[in-house]
Amino acid sequence: MREIQFREALREAMVEEMRRDKNVFLMGEEVAEYNGAYKVSQGMLDEFGPDRVIDTPIAELGFAGIGIGAAMNGLRPIVEFMTFNFSLVAIDQIINGAAKMMYMSGGQYNVPIVFRGPTGNAGQLSSQHSQNFENWYANCPGLKVVVPSNPYDAKGLLISSIRDNDPVIFMESELMYGDKGPVPEGEYLIPIGVADIKRAGTDVTLVSFGKILKVAMAAAAELEKEGISAEVVDLRTVRPIDYKAVVESVKKTNRLVIVEEAWPLASISSEIAYHVQRYAFDYLDAPIQRVTSKDLPLPYAPTLIEVILPNVKRTLQAVKTVML
């Protein structure tokens, strides 16, 4: 199969969906004439014109709300946030608007919209540009939250997200846009809410999602050298979570380590740990461990970043602890 970049996989999903359904359009800062801050939407203005690939002023609250209103009135907007750090000024519209409309209207108005853009750290950008809000959005009923880890999943999940009749938060990473991987041409859908075993194993389960999954995969490769067989479960979606896939894996390996880029308190890893102790307690041979960012803002200096972000070394330590 041909290999393309993550950004190209996203672009293909958007382009194919926009060809298929004229109610789909893209809006955000720099998406049109500049071809996207990270070149995800490169060439889309040329194909679809300014009525469907729309540059906005820097007004996230305003254009997030305009997107939601358009979705209430029959369109299927894709709203790009330059990064999800900037979605905080729009979070009222997402939580109080998009996520509530269907319920408050007694089922009269659904909101088929995708909010997409990068999440998490992206090099030395310091504290305001390096945050993971996956668990914030995942906390809110009414939303779905998708966080793909490779180009193949990104395309199939983005197509599903665009066709979904509910609001979807779709989170990418600047650090993944250049990643290459095999991606089929044309349409294929990956269902929202289904995890994927990225590597089968028998001794320990590593659960992760998004770009930090690479850390789990690298740790699994290291462990193999030491004769430890790690299974890596990629959640792919953090609302809803495919709990069943996690529990099935733990029943097989009896050990669990969760690797997540967000801060620890009330995170996806807390949620998974709760669920597994509740529904697979008797299968656990050791307390669940997790590797998250340290409970700190992310600073600029590389030596400090090294301390804070989840990495292979910390993951291996966590695995050693559950293997004891």
Added chain:
Amino acid sequence: MANLKETTKTKNKFTKETYLFWYEKMQLMRKFEEKAGQLYGQQKIKGFCHLYIGQEACAAGAATALTKDDKWITAYRDHGIPLALGSDPGAVMAELYGKITGSSKGKGGSMHIFDKSVNFLGGHGIVGGQIPLGAGIAFAEKYKGTKNLCICFMGDGAVRQGSFHETLNMAMLWKLPVIFVIENNGYAMGTSVKRTSNVIELYTLGESYDMPSFPVDAMSVEAVHIAVEEAAERARSGQGPTLLEFRTYRYKGHSMSDPAKYRTKEEVEEYKMKDPIEQVKRKLMELKYATQEQIEAIDLTVKETVEAAVRFAEESPFPDPSEAFKDVYAEEGYPFIDE
């Protein structure tokens, strides 16, 4: 206030039917709200409940100026608009009661009346939150190439939100078919307009974005109709949005819990002298469009309609507990965490 003078000149353009429609709808809103106030006192209606009494001309005058395919959105003071648009008063009352027969199946309550059958896209509880939604609804009309527009209501308090300014800017930039209406009733809860900014002529805020912007005497239903009609022409002919400042007044407190001690009795009386319903009633008599008996007959019909709405709400059941998990997602069978 240029267009107010104009109003005086042209006000006889309206037909007998229009005046009768206004009278009946405004009376319906007034009597419905008076009843809602009583029922709140009896704890039949709970939560926050914001009455529209005094502001009826805003919804009624706009209703006659627009077409049935136009879209409507407002804040939480939202009982008047659906009644003006012809929503079933029983469904609105049942929503205030939290009953399954309510317009939002009892999930919205007083602040979140929605009625797709009359293109009413809700009742929204975050001050200023509905403003970008209104522009987005209009965006969709323009995108689909219709001639429809969206009329987006907000309070005077909402214009101090960033959402107002971001939205006006983009709506004008993109020439969206939207009419922004500020229902300036003088107060945001207990805070008078003049305590919120140096800029208290609210319509002038639109001028920052090059938007045609006008004040309107909204105690006069004719003036409201004329202003909205002009704004609608601009929207439908591709000229984009208009900002209208409806100068109105709420006779009651902000919500049912507010005794409104921040204003004088004289101020309230002054506005009651200009009561929009009394104005229309006088006009009906003056122009011999209706006799005293005919007006009384309308009043009786309205009274019966409200009574029937209350009966319907009373007799309807509360939602079954199983309803809690419905309507969160359009998707069937979403796997909620349920333990």
